[in-house]
Amino acid sequence: KNQVEQSPQSLIILEGKNCTLQCNYTVSPFSNLRWYKQDTGRGPVSLTIMTFSENTKSNGRYTATLDADTKQSSLHITASQLSDSASYICVVSDRGSTLGRLYFGRGTQLTVWP
Amino acid sequence: EADIYQTPRYLVIGTGKKITLECSQTMGHDKMYWYQQDPGMELHLIHYSYGVNSTEKGDLSSESTVSRIRTEHFPLTLESARPSHTSQYLCASSESRGTDTDTQYFGPGTRLTVL
Numbered sequence: 001k002n003q004v005e006q007s008p009q010s011l012i013i014l015e016g017k018n019c020t021l022q023c024n025y026t027v028s029p030f031s032n033l034r035w036y037k038q039d040t041g042r043g044p045v046s047l048t049i050m051t052f053s054e055n056t057k058s059n060g061r062y063t064a065t066l067d068a069d070t071k072q073s074s075l076h077i078t079a080s081q082l083s084d085s086a087s088y089i090c091v092v093s094d095r096g097s098t099l100g101r102l103y104f105g106r107g108t109q110l111t112v113w114p
Numbered sequence: 115e116a117d118i119y120q121t122p123r124y125l126v127i128g129t130g131k132k133i134t135l136e137c138s139q140t141m142g143h144d145k146m147y148w149y150q151q152d153p154g155m156e157l158h159l160i161h162y163s164y165g166v167n168s169t170e171k172g173d174l175s176s177e178s179t180v181s182r183i184r185t186e187h188f189p190l191t192l193e194s195a196r197p198s199h200t201s202q203y204l205c206a207s208s209e210s211r212g213t214d215t216d217t218q219y220f221g222p223g224t225r226l227t228v229l
Contacts, residue, residue: 004156034217043118043204043220044157089157102218104156 002027004092006105014113017080021108023073023090031095035064035075038087038107047075047088080112117141120205120221127195128229135190135224137205146188147218149204150174157204163188195228202226 004025013019025033032051036044048057048064050073057064061078077084087107094101118139127133139146144165149157149172159172163182177199178192188207192199202225206218 009154041225042222043206045220046217049217102159104158106154106156109154 002092002094002103004090004103004105006088006090006108008108009106010109010111012111012113013080015080015082019077019080019110021075021077021088021090021110023075023105025071025073025090025092025103027071027092027094027103029095030068030071031093033064033066033073034091034093035062035073036089036091038089040086044089077110080110082112082114085110085112118205118207118219118221120203120224122224123222124225124227126227126229129194129196131195131228133192133195133226135203135205135226137188137190137221138186139188139207139219139221140186141207141209141219142185143207143209143219144185145208145216146182147206147208148172148178148180148188148190149206150176151202151204151223153202161190195226197228200226200228 007022034049035047038044047062050057050066063076066073087109089107090105092103121136146163148161151157158174160174160176161180163169169180178190180190202223204223205221208216208218
């Protein structure tokens with residue numbers, strides 16, 4: 001069964017600290033993996049996308065890594081800010097589907113305290 | 115910031131009412147989607163469209179219906195709302211470049227509560 005599991009479910013850190021969010025997936029075949037940020041009451045916004053051949057992608061203070069062999073990805077946030085408080089969603093797309101079938105994780109709820 | 119809009123943002127209605135959730139995008143995207151999301155849970159695809167006059171049901175069974183008469187507009191209708199329809203509904207769109215790396219741009223969502 002194609003699944004995307006994220007950990008931890010929730011995380012609280014102090015402003016200025018770094019953190020790493022994890023994503024494990026069983027989706028096969030694999031096309032790409034995206035990380036989205038979803039603020040409370042808003043729609044998700046894309047942070048990064050990685051295909052099979054990419055193992056790291058950065059977007060400002062956000063750095064995503066991908067290990068396609070172990071089917072794991074991580075999102076590292078550097079020097080956290082209060083505005084980083086949000087849910088971070090891992091989304092995996094399978095290959096071969098005209099729709100690019102997306103499998104969503106439940107997200108990690110990150111809270112940054114001052 | 116993506117140019118995709120949803121109205122209303124919040125809606126509280128009684129059981130049995132007919133409602134339409136509006137979604138519009140100004141990016142000229144051919145593909146549009148409707149997702150349902152409950153708190154702390156993953157997004158579930160309920161409808162999608164590849165273009166005008168094209169609509170398909172998604173993975174999650176839904177009693178809602180959609181239409182795509184214009185490229186920019188993808189409304190979702192519930193003929194008779196029930197408390198089980200209480201959820202957040204997210205609309206998204208993406209380009210049609212024919213690759214699986216097309217990014218979906220999401221609207222702000224409609225929070226629906228059925229009493």
